[in-house]
Amino acid sequence: MAALLGQQVVTKDYEQVRIRIAFNPLKEIFEVSNPAITKNTEWITDLVPFSRQKYWLTQPTPTH
Numbered sequence: 501m502a503a504l505l506g507q508q509v510v511t512k513d514y515e516q517v518r519i520r521i522a523f524n525p526l527k528e529i530f531e532v533s534n535p536a537i538t539k540n541t542e543w544i545t546d547l548v549p550f551s552r553q554k555y556w557l558t559q560p561t562p563t564h
Contacts, residue, residue, distance in 0.1 A: 533546060
């Protein structure tokens with residue numbers, strides 16, 4: 501959950517790091533972001549901006 505909220509986690513060496521989750525919409529897979537994924541334009545390299553929106557991906561869009 502911390503990765504989707506943009507929060508840092510503490511490693512076993514007591515370092516604070518932020519884990520970035522990437523998504524490939526063409527292949528419909530999630531991965532931990534890394535330099536290779538960051539350079540590949542098929543990937544959304546960080547899902548935090550989406551989790552901060554009013555509606556998350558799993559919530560239906562309201563219809564009026």
